[in-house]
Amino acid sequence: xxxxxxxxxxxxxxxxxxxxxxxxxxxxxxxxxxxxxxxxxxxxxxxxxxxxxxxxxxxxxxxxxxxxxxxxxxxxxxxxxxxxxxxxxxxxxxxxxxxxxxxxxxxxxxxxxxxxxxxxxxxxxxxxxxxxxxxxxxxxxxxxxxxxxxxxxxxxxxxxxxxxxxxxxxxxxxxxxxxxxxxxxxxxxxxxxxxxxxxxxxxxxxxxxxxxxxxxxxxxxxxx
Amino acid sequence: xxxxxxxxxxxxxxxxxxxxxxxxxxxxxxxxxxxxxxxxxxxxxxxxxxxxxxxxxxxxxxxxxxxxxxxxxxxxxxxxxxxxxxxxxxxxxxxxxxxxxxxxxxxxxxxxxxxxxxxxxxxxxxxxxxxxxxxxxxxxxxxxxxxxxxxxxxxxxxxxxxxxxxxxxxxxxxxxxxxxxxxxxxxxxxxxxxxxxxxxxxxxxxxxxxxxxxxxxxxxxxxxx
Ligand SMILES: Nc1nc2c(ncn2[C@@H]2O[C@H](COP(=O)(O)OP(=O)(O)OP(=O)(O)O)[C@@H](O)[C@H]2O)c(=O)[nH]1
Ligand SMILES: [Mg+2]
Numbered sequence: 001x002x003x004x005x006x007x008x009x010x011x012x013x014x015x016x017x018x019x020x021x022x023x024x025x026x027x028x029x030x031x032x033x034x035x036x037x038x039x040x041x042x043x044x045x046x047x048x049x050x051x052x053x054x055x056x057x058x059x060x061x062x063x064x065x066x067x068x069x070x071x072x073x074x075x076x077x078x079x080x081x082x083x084x085x086x087x088x089x090x091x092x093x094x095x096x097x098x099x100x101x102x103x104x105x106x107x108x109x110x111x112x113x114x115x116x117x118x119x120x121x122x123x124x125x126x127x128x129x130x131x132x133x134x135x136x137x138x139x140x141x142x143x144x145x146x147x148x149x150x151x152x153x154x155x156x157x158x159x160x161x162x163x164x165x166x167x168x169x170x171x172x173x174x175x176x177x178x179x180x181x182x183x184x185x186x187x188x189x190x191x192x193x194x195x196x197x198x199x200x201x202x203x204x205x206x207x208x209x210x211x212x213x214x215x216x217x218x219x220x221x222x223x224x
Numbered sequence: 225x226x227x228x229x230x231x232x233x234x235x236x237x238x239x240x241x242x243x244x245x246x247x248x249x250x251x252x253x254x255x256x257x258x259x260x261x262x263x264x265x266x267x268x269x270x271x272x273x274x275x276x277x278x279x280x281x282x283x284x285x286x287x288x289x290x291x292x293x294x295x296x297x298x299x300x301x302x303x304x305x306x307x308x309x310x311x312x313x314x315x316x317x318x319x320x321x322x323x324x325x326x327x328x329x330x331x332x333x334x335x336x337x338x339x340x341x342x343x344x345x346x347x348x349x350x351x352x353x354x355x356x357x358x359x360x361x362x363x364x365x366x367x368x369x370x371x372x373x374x375x376x377x378x379x380x381x382x383x384x385x386x387x388x389x390x391x392x393x394x395x396x397x398x399x400x401x402x403x404x405x406x407x408x409x410x411x412x413x414x415x416x417x418x419x420x421x422x423x424x425x426x427x428x429x430x431x432x433x434x435x436x437x438x439x440x441x442x443x444x445x446x447x448x449x
Pocket of ligand 1: 258259260261262263264265266292348349350351394395396397398425426427428
């Protein structure tokens with residue numbers, strides 16, 4: 001395996017559609033909940049420990065060989081908002097395209113056949129990491145980091161926030177990312193024997209509710 | 225892990241000229257250019273000119289609304305199932321150049337859902353003079369500028385003006401009112417583009433989109449040859 005493949009997969013410029021999504025930041029900005037670097041940090045911390053934690057565990061479990069179809073159903077069950085489920089599948093489909101072109105693999109091909117309109121993005125992310133020769137912890141890091149890097153870069157555009165402040169937020173969250181990634185791998189290992197119920201099911205009601213509202217806006221900068 | 229590039233499975237990847245079932249996919253033509261230059265108006269006119277002879281669809285890339293798609297729907301240039309809007313996350317050039325995944329998905333869904341298509345027009349959100357389409361997304365691109373945006377734009381060049389497969393200088397009817405020198409624009413465009421074609425058009429004139437439609441027909445003939 002090449003550890004450097006993780007840099008390719010985690011790069012914000014990896015062409016998998018993420019740039020059009022704010023991870024809930026656009027709705028939070030509009031509602032006045034994110035107004036600057038400090039509140040962005042709170043928002044990202046909340047997302048990391050809920051959506052981020054679940055995504056990281058799903059991705060790690062996919063790397064460990066847990067059946068992706070069962071993982072996809074587990075992701076559905078952990079995502080109450082239909083708008084967020086649709087977004088996760090859209091992003092999963094886009095990641096699938098990029099991953100298949102980058103690291104051709106029969107497992108990715110099989111998942112694409114099973115879910116022509118997209119499986120949940122963290123499940124695809126796990127199989128993409130596996131195709132790239134990466135491990136469960138790598139995939140968990142990738143998912144956890146994406147859960148905060150998306151909102152941070154979107155907020156730079158939404159609030160004209162100083163980009164150095166946004167990067168500082170991400171750097172300050174790094175120790176918590178370590179923790180979430182480690183715990184995600186632990187849960188994923190448990191899931192190998194105990195099934196998908198061993199995966200975390202943390203959820204942020206406000207993220208789910210505001211995603212529904214956001215999906216109905218007529219004018220918005222980001223798709224989610 | 226296998227490293228051949230057969231890409232079996234439901235989705236073709238990027239620029240592959242064949243769909244997974246082996247049939248040839250639709251020709252994809254991108255329309256880019258500055259805000260308000262007449263991209264949507266040109267797309268609408270092309271649909272009206274070509275819809276009786278070709279199976280057509282349109283993808284719009286709106287920056288923060290669905291206005292372009294809604295305009296095309298309102299004008300009923302095509303049935304609604306043939307028009308798709310892509311959301312670009314505040315960055316129109318990213319969606320047509322650096323990360324084309326949402327647009328490829330839209331293109332693919334149109335081909336899957338409305339059946340065999342000859343031509344898909346992809347309109348970029350209005351952007352700057354450097355915004356060009358990736359070759360992974362389109363087979364040919366049209367850059368649309370207008371005479372009212374300043375008659376020095378062809379001289380300034382930039383990737384859109386210099387490298388697009390067709391440069392359209394639109395709204396020639398407005399030239400007298402904004403003091404644009406069409407002769408100078410033509411000479412500058414020639415200097416920037418050498419043999420690449422340039423069309424001057426006014427969609428308010430009788431001839432309308434005729435020259436651009438002829439160019440599209442030629443592209444299509446070459447694609448299916
Ligand atoms: N006079 C004149 N007006 C035109 C012509 N072509 C387009 N327009 C008008 O110019 C305006 C902008 O045209 P659009 O087609 O919406 O421009 P666009 O490039 O799609 O704009 P964005 O998508 O917002 O970047 C509209 O009011 C059109 O009716 C033309 O040839 N002559
Ligand atoms: Mg337009």
